[in-house]
Amino acid sequence: MAKTSQDATDTPLRQRLGIGLEKISMVLKSQAWHDANLQGLTPTQGKILTLLRDRQPVGMRLSEVADVLGITSPTASDAVAVLSKKGLVDKQRSTEDARAISITLSAQGIQQAEQVMGWSDFLLSAIDDLTEFEQEIFLKGLIKIIRSLQAEGYITVSRMCLTCQFFHPNQYPDSQHPHHCGFVDAPFGDRDLRIDCPDQLPEEAEV
Ligand code: SF4
Incomplete structure (x- = not known):
């Protein structure tokens, strides 16, 4: 059987999966920027809020936040400082280690985190398919x-x-x-x- 142009340009499955994941990642990033903008946050600040929402009431240390999000400590520190200025997070002594500072959400922060959690609803709808x-x-x-x-x-x-x-x-x-x-x-x-x-x-x- 003669080769078709489709055969000639056929991309291996692993590569097509990689391209697909990359496309999803790009959509997630651009949607996060769009939604973050609407709420006066950066995507990193939004991610910190949702992360902390999951870890209430104990909270997280700054180094842990940086680790989980794969960002540097100074980036995490800057984002947390802004969130603190906006009254969305509180810093207090950790209940697990008195020498450590734990970051938790304020009541307003919990509300905002719940809105941020809606950012990926469009993805959940697609998964429902x-x-x-x-x-x-x-x-x-x-x-x-x-x-x-x-x-x-x-x-x-x-x-x-x-x-x-x-x-x-x-x-x-x-x-x-x-x-x-x-x-x-x-x-x-x-x-x-x-x-x-x-x-x-x-x-x-x-x-
Ligand atoms: S992560 Fe551990 S504790 Fe949680 S459901 Fe899985 S096995 Fe159980």
């Missing part, structure tokens, strides 16, 4: 990519099941819920794998 099966496969693929990027040091380790001491994979191989979470002491399936779980205990930490 996938079937449950497609979502499950996509989640597994994403987790593998994230883990691999973490291993290479491109992104910081997040609070995922795959790096959690409580995670016992494939404990029940013939079940629809093959994995076991030691924290809640219950089985769960691939579609319930977490990427940012507040109860995660990193593999290297002491139990």
Whole structure:
């Protein structure tokens, strides 16, 4: 059979996946800038608010914020200083370590964080177009990519099941819920794998 121009320019699947992820990343960035602008924030300030929303009421240290977002400490410090001036965050002594400063959201900050969380609603609508099966496969693929990027040091380790001491994979191989979470002491399936779980205990930490 004669080669078509489609065959000649056929791009390997891995490359097409990379291009697809890049396009999604560009849309997310431009949407974040647009929405941030409307709320008088920068995307980094917006990300800090949503991050802190997840960690209330304990809050986070500045170095932790910088680590999780993959930004430098001075950048995180500048963004937090602006948020503090706007009355959106408070700084107080950490309840876990009296020498450390913990950053938490003020009541106004919580409200603003909830608005910021709506920035990615358009993406959730697009994800809703996938079937449950497609979502499950996509989640597994994403987790593998994230883990691999973490291993290479491109992104910081997040609070995922795959790096959690409580995670016992494939404990029940013939079940629809093959994995076991030691924290809640219950089985769960691939579609319930977490990427940012507040109860995660990193593999290297002491139990
Ligand atoms: S505690 Fe959270 S991260 Fe750890 S296994 Fe259970 S659900 Fe996953």
